[in-house]
Amino acid sequence: MEYSPEVERYFREPVNLGSAESLAPHQIQGEAGSVERGTWIIIQARVEAGQLEAVRFLAYGCPHTIAACCRTTEKLAGAPVGELLNFAPDWLTDELTIPVEKAGKLLILQDALRECFDGWQTGAREHNGNYVDR
Amino acid sequence: MEYSPEVERYFREPVNLGSAESLAPHQIQGEAGSVERGTWIIIQARVEAGQLEAVRFLAYGCPHTIAACCRTTEKLAGAPVGELLNFAPDWLTDELTIPVEKAGKLLILQDALRECFDGWQTGAREHNGNYVDR
Amino acid sequence: MELPVYLDNASTTPLDPRVADAMVRCLRSRDGFGNPSTDTHELGRKAQAQVEAARDQVAALINATGGEIIWTSGATESDNLALIGAASYRRVRGRHLVTSATEHKAVLSTCRHLEQQGFRVTYLEPDRNGLIAPKAVKAAIASDTILVSIMHANNEIGVVQDVAGIGAVCREADVLFHVDAAQSAGRLPLDVQRQCIDLLSVTAHKLYGPKGIGALFLNRQRLRRIEPLMHGGAQERGLRPGTLPTHQIVGMGEAFELAARAMDQDTARIASLRDRLWDGIRTVPGVTLNGHPQRRLCSILCVSVGGVEGESLIFGLRDLAVTSGAACNSATDEPSYVLRSLGRSDQLAHSSIRFSLGRFTTSEEVDFAAASFRQAVDHLHGMLPDRHAIATG
Amino acid sequence: MELPVYLDNASTTPLDPRVADAMVRCLRSRDGFGNPSTDTHELGRKAQAQVEAARDQVAALINATGGEIIWTSGATESDNLALIGAASYRRVRGRHLVTSATEHKAVLSTCRHLEQQGFRVTYLEPDRNGLIAPKAVKAAIASDTILVSIMHANNEIGVVQDVAGIGAVCREADVLFHVDAAQSAGRLPLDVQRQCIDLLSVTAHKLYGPKGIGALFLNRQRLRRIEPLMHGGAQERGLRPGTLPTHQIVGMGEAFELAARAMDQDTARIASLRDRLWDGIRTVPGVTLNGHPQRRLCSILCVSVGGVEGESLIFGLRDLAVTSGAACNSATDEPSYVLRSLGRSDQLAHSSIRFSLGRFTTSEEVDFAAASFRQAVDHLHGMLPDRHAIATG
């Protein structure tokens, strides 16, 4: 398996590493995958005024998965919450040089991000404006 | 194929090498084998007073065959002509270290010696005492 | 200490410098290059003498005679020649073979091939420690069984089978017994007589010898011949054609002789390093030992780690040259079938690390490896979505 | 000049010192010993890089690509893998093969084996110069022919076949074409594209490389895969399992690259030495040249001598390391089947001497060989019962 220098750097010093409590309160969370599936990701974010103020992850996965989580959370920080839905695996694949056979793992990341967004939406509905201002 | 020092010596410097004319007159001759059979031997001898005065050979054959011809002709020189029939392959095999798979070639030598004796007998009958005194 | 630290001796060993010397002598000398099958000139005969001397060196390690050794290109070929050769030769007597599910692929794939050729194969499942009981072999032997093939020491987990016990069972049932001893030769006592072994596969490159040369022991008293895998010249009594590689054979002979001399000392030293390594990592959360805790090779320590993804684990161990379950069948990404057959979960099979030590491993290297391992596992556990996965993983 | 004078390069060549250097570097360095199939650590990858570089070196000599090269243990294995592998894979299409009666035993015995497996084989007889005409191949191809196997240069007499002509015939008939190029690689131009070759066997030890390593070229465009001979690991894309012997492969790569660079110069020099040798012995009574007078390898001069017994001839040439018809099949004492199929008598086949020259042969050695030969023949002719046998022999 080949790893690009970017993957290696993120693996060694992961950024935006979270924890179950790290972003509470104002936290939304998405989870996808499992140990059995070989990849398991939790994405957590704090949303303020429709912006992703902080994005964190936890992961059980291969180096590419970990690097993808790092880079994605970096990129999402400060973006409108809707960006959680605009995850583009191709962009990551290019940026980090992720081999094609890892595509399935990026889909799990995508699912986690989507669940995160769904959680925000649900939360937004439930708490009506508590986290949102759109 | 292994060759003993005796075989090597006889091969390098054959003794009693003959020629079609070498022993004439008073010559008897025996021939056996052929090129096709891989071994072809001519034994020639001059007999005087029932003794093998000189014994010569010519051969197409392997080093063991050549050495066997040398050693046999050496041993027969001076012996009573009847010794032509007393050829003992085992003795040669020991003396020269001849491998067992060469036994067939010694039988050709035996045939040549026997034909030589037969030639003498025939000659003895024909010429009655010309070569013999028994 | 040079990095990466080499702890992959079960995959292949460094060449012993004394073996290299013997090979280089042969490669550079005029007496070494003749064709050892040529006996019409001195240069052929000189090469032949070296080949025959090495045959005796290899035979000596397993209590066989030189005439029972067939040179091959390695244990893979030996395994193939043993199984295909003996099965084809004996096919009139029966078409059933017995082996285990944890054999090397060279045996398992060959058995699959034989199944396609009309043979029946029983794959015995080991117990959860990786052992095959002689009585399980006995129970598997049917009236048409012609061959049992059980490896001596497993290449992934180092578990050592009761070869003598299985040999006795086979001999009693008059069934041929093949042993893949690629990992054990020179590390465990081997005695083809006492252990009732009819065919035995070895390879040089697992024992500080060169790659690309191996041997098959063939018990001539029990088995007159086998079918060759390849056809051609009359080398190796018609059982294995092709020009004999003198320098390779000389290297293997030297390696086996050195191993015979150093075995007791080497294995004691290596076993103590292995225990030191285990002591250094056993307390890491989630670590479990794979294979029987006692009946194991001195040189192999195979562990799995809960809550850690295999590829990331091996990537975290970049300073160690080790083999991982994640990379075992990297083409298919399928976790080790050996660990699976011990009942390990996919995750644990995938996150297994095989440390394999050797003659040139130092305690400094072992300590470094333990520290690297602890650090790599901690790092990954720190990212884990749920720490409970460490235990349940 | 060291005795015996080595004129047995067709049997095996001395190792080129530059090849030895490359091998020794690999054998002695830490970068050389890793398992080239291991890509999880640096030491494996370093070995792998060397293996892949050598693949390209070998491919370059025959105008192939590295991906079309499969490492084997030598030309015997390559021949077996080509014939058994391709025939088994293509058996649904047909069961007929075409080859020649003067192939190496690695091809002939494999064909015999295939006959036992239900294949039909046509053995083409060469003309009295040893040549197989492309049109004879064409005539032999039937509707169920799947493979033609014709060697490039014959190992006994050095005759060179019209490989391009035969290749064209095979391509037109859509039949696979295998060429045993063990003797010709590096001595004659080879171009698998232009010559329409689908499978080609080579070996390192005939070209100043190490014994025990060879390769099979497999034209991937024409033949997706073949059946492996052996079963095991996934090396060589599943076509040839077993740990790759890096130092051997490095040696073969180096040897092939050197050969590519030196071919024109080497062959011209060696051909002129061969001609000098022939000039030195052609007037000896009873001497005849075996094989086509022009279409021949630079390095082989095979003669027969009337009125001389083969074993005594070779014994008389003790100071020369040469091969003789008498020793060709020394186990059976059967004279060379190659010479027999050229119509030579048993005697002439038996009394044949193959002088084979190489990169390290000197003119001094050639002159010595000619003198020894003259003397040995004279000596034996002097004992001949009848001098007429020299001519009729």
Ligand SMILES: Cc1ncc(COP(=O)(O)O)c(C=O)c1O
């Ligand atoms: C148990 C076992 N058998 C067979 C083999 C195959 O050995 P080789 O690579 O020499 O063919 C190996 C190693 O790869 C092994 O560990």
Ligand SMILES: Cc1ncc(COP(=O)(O)O)c(C=O)c1O
């Ligand atoms: C034409 C030919 N084919 C095949 C071989 C077999 O080669 P190897 O000894 O490398 O298996 C040889 C040499 O022995 C040969 O001359």
